[in-house]
Structure formats: structure tokens, C-alpha cells
Amino acid sequence: MIFVTGGAGFIGSNFILKWMNSSNEDILNIDNLSYAANLKNLDSISSDSRYKFVEANIQDQNTIEALLEEHKPRAILNFAAESHVDKSIEGPDAFINANILGTFSLLSASLNFYKTLEEEKRDKFRFIHISTDEVFGSLSMSDPSSDEESPYKPNSPYSASKAASDHLVRAWFHTYGLPTITSNCTNNYGPMQFTEKLIPLMITNAINGKNLPIYGDGKNIRDWLYVEDHCSAIIKILEKGRVGETYNIGGNSEKNNNEIVSGNMQDFRSYVSKKR
Numbered sequence: 001m002i003f004v005t006g007g008a009g010f011i012g013s014n015f016i017l018k019w020m021n022s023s024n025e026d027i028l029n030i031d032n033l034s035y036a037a038n039l040k041n042l043d044s045i046s047s048d049s050r051y052k053f054v055e056a057n058i059q060d061q062n063t064i065e066a067l068l069e070e071h072k073p074r075a076i077l078n079f080a081a082e083s084h085v086d087k088s089i090e091g092p093d094a095f096i097n098a099n100i101l102g103t104f105s106l107l108s109a110s111l112n113f114y115k116t117l118e119e120e121k122r123d124k125f126r127f128i129h130i131s132t133d134e135v136f137g138s139l140s141m142s143d144p145s146s147d148e149e150s151p152y153k154p155n156s157p158y159s160a161s162k163a164a165s166d167h168l169v170r171a172w173f174h175t176y177g178l179p180t181i182t183s184n185c186t187n188n189y190g191p192m193q194f195t196e197k198l199i200p201l202m203i204t205n206a207i208n209g210k211n212l213p214i215y216g217d218g219k220n221i222r223d224w225l226y227v228e229d230h231c232s233a234i235i236k237i238l239e240k241g242r243v244g245e246t247y248n249i250g251g252n253s254e255k256n257n258n259e260i261v262s263g264n265m266q267d268f269r270s271y272v273s274k275k276r
């Protein structure tokens with residue numbers, strides 16, 4: 001079995017659906033069902049005996065340890081996080097709690113569990129931490145893409161909290177030998193994303209005849225990747241990644257927000273005209 005935390009969110013639920021289609025292994029989803037969660041995303045597999053859901057906070061170390069003891073997973077994939085940059089600016093506390101203290105609790109629980117394993121199981125155990133390229137700061141068009149050697153330059157409370165969690169994960173490998181791997185992925189798009197994020201927000205605003213609010217001058221550049229491709233990369237990292245490493249994941253598709261929104265609006269207009 002594997003554990004996924006934050007599996008009722010955007011990327012976690014895409015990951016679980018992909019896993020259920022491509023693997024015979026059981027999966028346990030641990031999520032505290034924050035405002036960003038939507039269990040309906042997982043309706044199609046909710047009665048499958050290979051899938052289980054537990055409502056819990058990753059900060060609740062006792063509950064996580066009891067689940068680890070009960071199910072003895074071979075891996076934990078940590079998707080659980082507060083993830084919206086604007087919300088982190090309005091109220092950073094939730095981000096410090098979920099992203100930093102939550103990762104700390106999960107690492108502590110995982111290490112306690114890892115220590116109880118026999119050598120053969122220890123060799124196979126993995127703690128995969130899902131992080132973001134936002135820890136490397138912002139890019140201009142002339143900058144090279146970030147890579148695994150890029151310095152951390154987080155600019156928002158969200159990216160700072162993710163950067164802190166990445167450092168904890170690294171330290172738990174180097175200090176305690178917990179077999180961790182971190183992935184830093186660029187912006188994801190695709191089905192089941194909560195409507196606060198750029199692309200679904202613009203589409204729902206357009207449907208409702210509202211304004212399309214683009215942050216600043218819209219020239220902020222990000223790389224974009226389809227969420228299922230991110231999930232495929234995570235599965236590859238789980239199976240073939242080297243412990244103690246970090247892996248950057250990207251789509252070679254750098255665009256500014258104006259391009260993203262106007263491109264989406266062209267697709268949206270052609271969709272509406274075909275419907276008519």
C-alpha cells in the first residue's frame with residue numbers, strides 16, 4: 001500500500017485516479033478536507049476496495065502514526081498543503097501550520113515508523129515530498145529555467161513555507177537517514193482544479209460575464225504542465241528516483257499570465273460558438 005496526503009485536492013485527486021488505473025496496489029488518502037478539497041473528484045473510485053479515505057490533519061502525529069502502524073505502507077507521498085499564493089498574503093498562519101509544521105509532523109511520524117521496519121522494508125520505503133518551483137523565485141523571459149542547483153529565493157509566504165518544508169525534508173534525509181525525495185514542479189493545469197486558481201477562475205468568470213482580474217501587469221512568467229504529466233513524473237520518481245535527491249519537473253512551456261488568459265479565452269470563444 002501507499003499513503004497519499006492531500007488526495008482530495010487538485011493534484012492529489014488526479015494522482016489517485018491515475019494510480020487506481022495503472023497499479024494494483026492499495027492507496028490510502030489522508031486529507032483534512034479544507035476548503036480546497038473536493039471528495040466528489042474521487043466518486044468514481046470511492047467504493048473500490050483498493051481505495052481508502054481517512055479525514056485527518058497531517059499535523060496530528062498520533063493519528064498518522066496509528067495509520068502507519070495499521071497499514072504499513074511502502075511509501076508516503078505528501079501533497080497536503082495550503083497552496084494559494086493570494087491567500088498566503090492575506091493570512092500566512094495557515095500556511096506556516098499546514099506546510100511547515102504539517103511536514104514536520106509527517107516527517108516525525110514517518111521516521112518513527114521507518115525505525116520499526118526490517119532492513120528489507122527500510123530499503124524500499126520512500127517519503128516523496130511534492131513541492132513547487134516557486135521556491136526558486138520569479139523568472140524573466142531572458143532567465144534560464146530553474147534546475148536542481150538553482151538557489152532558493154521564495155517571494156511569497158506560500159513559497160517560503162514550501163521552501164521551509166523542502167529544507168526539513170532534506171534535513172531528515174541527511175540527519176536521520178529517512179529515505180526522502182523532493183520534487184519541484186511548475187504550475188499545473190487540468191481537471192478538478194479549485195476555481196480560485198488562474199485558469200479555472202478566468203473560465204468561470206467568463207461564463208458568468210464577470211471581469212478577468214489579472215495580477216499586476218500580467219507579465220509574470222511561469223512554466224505550465226498538464227497535471228497528469230506531473231502525476232506520471234511523480235510515479236517515475238517513486239519507482240526510480242534516488243533517495244536524498246530533488247527532481248525538477250516542468251513542461252518547457254513558459255508563458256506570461258496575459259498569454260495564458262488570452263489563449264484560454266480564444267479556446268473558450270471557439271467552444272461557445274461550436275455549442276451554438
Ligand SMILES: NC(=O)c1ccc[n+]([C@@H]2O[C@H](COP(=O)([O-])OP(=O)(O)OC[C@H]3O[C@@H](n4cnc5c(N)ncnc54)[C@H](O)[C@@H]3O)[C@@H](O)[C@H]2O)c1
Pocket residue numbers: 005006007008009010011012030031032033034035036037038056057058059078079080081082083084097098102130131132133162184185186187188189194
Ligand atoms: N497547483 C500547482 O500548480 C502546483 C505546482 C507544483 C507543486 N504543487 C504542490 O502540490 C501539492 C498539491 O497542490 P494542489 O494544487 O493539489 O493543492 P490543493 O490546494 O488543490 O490541495 C491540497 C489538499 O491538501 C489538503 N490539506 C491541506 N492542509 C492539510 C493538512 N494539514 N492535513 C491534511 N490535508 C491537508 C487540502 O484539504 C486539499 O485537499 C502542494 O504541496 C503544492 O505546493 C502545486
